Amino acid sequence: GAVVSQHPSRVICKSGTSVKIECRSLDFQATTMFWYRQFPKQSLMLMATSNEGSKATYEQGVEKDKFLINHASLTLSTLTVTSAHPEDSSFYICSARHRGTSAGDTQYFGPGTRLTVL
Amino acid sequence: GIQVEQSPPDLILQEGANSTLRCNFSDSVNNLQWFHQNPWGQLINLFYIPSGTKQNGRLSATTVATERYSLLYISSSQTTDSGVYFCAVYWDTDKLIFGTGTRLQVFP
Numbered sequence: 001g002a003v004v005s006q007h008p009s010r011v012i013c014k015s016g017t018s019v020k021i022e023c024r025s026l027d028f029q030a031t032t033m034f035w036y037r038q039f040p041k042q043s044l045m046l047m048a049t050s051n052e053g054s055k056a057t058y059e060q061g062v063e064k065d066k067f068l069i070n071h072a073s074l075t076l077s078t079l080t081v082t083s084a085h086p087e088d089s090s091f092y093i094c095s096a097r098h099r100g101t102s103a104g105d106t107q108y109f110g111p112g113t114r115l116t117v118l
Numbered sequence: 119g120i121q122v123e124q125s126p127p128d129l130i131l132q133e134g135a136n137s138t139l140r141c142n143f144s145d146s147v148n149n150l151q152w153f154h155q156n157p158w159g160q161l162i163n164l165f166y167i168p169s170g171t172k173q174n175g176r177l178s179a180t181t182v183a184t185e186r187y188s189l190l191y192i193s194s195s196q197t198t199d200s201g202v203y204f205c206a207v208y209w210d211t212d213k214l215i216f217g218t219g220t221r222l223q224v225f226p
Contacts, residue, residue, distance in 0.1 A: 033210065038159075043204065044216040092157055095214070106151060109161040109213055 003027055004096050006110035013084055014118055021079045021113045023094030029074035030096035034107060035067075038091040050077045074099060084117045091115075120145040120209045122217035129222045131195050139190040141205035149208040150181050152190050155219075156201050164190070164203075183193045195224045 003026040013019050023033055031052045036044040048058045048069050056069035065087075068080040077096075081088050091114050095107040121144040131137055141150070152164040165172050165179040167188065172179055176195075181188040188205055205217040 034214065036216075041221075043219050044161075044206075046213055046215070049212065093159070093161065097212075105149075106161070106163065106166045109153075112159040114159070 002098070002108040004094065004108050004110040006092075006113050007086065008113060009111060010114045010116075012116045012118065014057045015085050016083055019081045019084055019115060020083075021092055021094075021115075023079070023096070023110050025075045025096045025108075026082070028096075029099040030077075031074060031099045032097045033071060033077040034095045034097075035069060035077075035079050036093045038093060038112075040091075044093060047079075078097055084115070086117045089115055089117045120147070120207065120215055122205065122207055122215055124203075124205060124217040124220050126220060129220055131222065131224050132160065133196060133224055133226050134196050135224075136191070136193045137195060137222070139192070139203055139222075141188040141190070141217050143186050143188075143207050143217075145186075145209065147183070147186075147207040147209050150183075150188050151206050151207065151208075152179055152188070152216070153204045154199075155203050155204060160203070192222075195222075197224050197226055200224050 005024045008023045031062045033045045033050045038044045047062045048056045050056045050069045050071040052071045071077040093112040095109045123142045125140045149168045154162045167179050167181045169183045176193045178191045203220045206214045
């Protein structure tokens with residue numbers, strides 16, 4: 001149980017295009033999902049917290065107009081990188097927390113999406 | 119904000135060796151998890167351990183919350199243990215803050 005999927009697993013795009021990444025909880029409902037970014041040989045950095053039916057909460061330094069997050073259902077959150085540039089190239093990972101659990105309860109992670117912007 | 123430091127940053131072992139990875143954090147936390155990130159990037163939950171000691175096969179973890187550290191023990195290491203180990207702490211209600219990581223390489 002507690003499987004989280006991401007699609008696509010890998011994407012290469014040209015500078016200036018927008019890329020959408022999907023995060024799905026396959027066997028549970030998730031009122032809260034999280035988006036992280038990981039640069040090569042670095043740790044994961046929390047970008048934003050996504051709550052179903054409400055606006056996402058972004059961490060300091062993360063441009064909300066650049067990284068659009070939508071959490072339209074209890075099993076799906078999307079991250080859209082708008083007008084992507086080479087510096088946006090990174091590994092994007094989502095996680096989800098079971099509906100009904102409390103803040104601080106365990107999160108389950110997707111396999112990640114590797115974005116390369118040419 | 120909270121700082122989460124892991125040591126050592128890199129560790130090279132021969133198969134069969136034991137090791138201890140350390141995670142120090144600078145503030146009180148709600149909870150703590152240990153993860154293994156495999157070479158493909160997938161994060162695998164190892165332990166959810168706010169305090170005390172847990173064991174799972176060759177791995178065990180101990181968290182001493184009052185002293186703000188956690189330890190991950192790997193015994194009889196195998197090549198499949200290679201990868202990056204992260205601790206992550208739950209802070210400020212629901213934020214999961216990742217540590218700096220320990221990169222482990224196990225050679226046959």
